Amino acid sequence: MSLLATARTTFSDRHVACARATVLLIEDDAQIRTFLTPALKAHGHALIVAGTGMEGLRLASLRQPRMIIVDLNLPGADGTEVVRRLREWYEQPIIVISESNREADKIVALDNGADDYITKPFWIGELLARLRVAERHIARRNGAQEMSARIEVGALSIDLAARRVRLGGADLHLTPIEYRLLTTLARHRGKVLTHRQILREIWGAAHIESPHYLRIYVRALRRKIEPDPSRPRYVVTEIGVGYQMVTSVSTEQLS
Numbered sequence: 001m002s003l004l005a006t007a008r009t010t011f012s013d014r015h016v017a018c019a020r021a022t023v024l025l026i027e028d029d030a031q032i033r034t035f036l037t038p039a040l041k042a043h044g045h046a047l048i049v050a051g052t053g054m055e056g057l058r059l060a061s062l063r064q065p066r067m068i069i070v071d072l073n074l075p076g077a078d079g080t081e082v083v084r085r086l087r088e089w090y091e092q093p094i095i096v097i098s099e100s101n102r103e104a105d106k107i108v109a110l111d112n113g114a115d116d117y118i119t120k121p122f123w124i125g126e127l128l129a130r131l132r133v134a135e136r137h138i139a140r141r142n143g144a145q146e147m148s149a150r151i152e153v154g155a156l157s158i159d160l161a162a163r164r165v166r167l168g169g170a171d172l173h174l175t176p177i178e179y180r181l182l183t184t185l186a187r188h189r190g191k192v193l194t195h196r197q198i199l200r201e202i203w204g205a206a207h208i209e210s211p212h213y214l215r216i217y218v219r220a221l222r223r224k225i226e227p228d229p230s231r232p233r234y235v236v237t238e239i240g241v242g243y244q245m246v247t248s249v250s251t252e253q254l255s
Helices: 001-010 031-042 051-063 077-086 105-109 126-147 178-187 194-201 211-225
Strands: 022-026 046-050 065-071 094-098 116-119 151-152 157-161 164-167 235-238 242-245
Touching: 001 046, 022 031, 022 051, 022 126, 031 046, 031 194, 046 065, 051 065, 051 077, 051 105, 065 077, 065 126, 065 178, 077 094, 077 105, 094 105, 151 178, 157 178, 157 194, 178 194, 178 242, 194 211, 194 242
Parallel strands: 022 046, 022 065, 065 094, 094 116
Antiparallel strands: 151 157, 157 164, 235 242
16 A cells, blocks of 8 residues: 555544644655645644755754654755754654665664654554654653752752752852753753754754853853862863763862
8 A cells, every 4th residue: 555545544543642742844755745744733743844854954943843753865964964963952752764674774863863763655653653652752751850850969959840059058049041051961961062052952043153152151150160160070161062061079079
């Protein structure tokens, strides 16, 4: 059965639960876009469509979708490259669709950051099921984050629920941007965040080429949290790449 016929056959299956997620579809095949668009919308998804990899990267940055579906065979930047570039900053689920059933292609896509891989032709019901699985993963992750609403590193304590930061038991007064910078780094502690990732998270996609904003606020934040801002122990610099909040600080480091 053809992909289009399969979609028409299963399109009326309205008992599937609505996921209510914004999905970005990056697909250059007009026929596939034609049947996937109404099918996904009918099942509760708000859909954004891009016909090329570069357009998909631009829309992902501007619209911040909850999930992304990427075709591997795209003009210009191919799907694998799109996934790799998305994973430089995008943390939500990415599902790859492809005509290739080769194990090597699946491994490359998954190794570059895809969460799932569906081979064409596929049932629309299968794609919807994969989207529901991705939604459950998001819900579990968000639930785990809510349960871990307090982050402690050395003498630094961040209560995310109360929006309260303490150092050595004393309250710290941070500006809104300083607080967002600190919590962004803290949520990803132990991981290097690139300048672009941090700029996009705090100031938005329009400022990803403005690293001077970031340097100014990192210096201000260090003056408030570091025992010696000239030798930072909490927020360390990865030269030419970005910044990282460490996972632990010893007593010796703080003395």
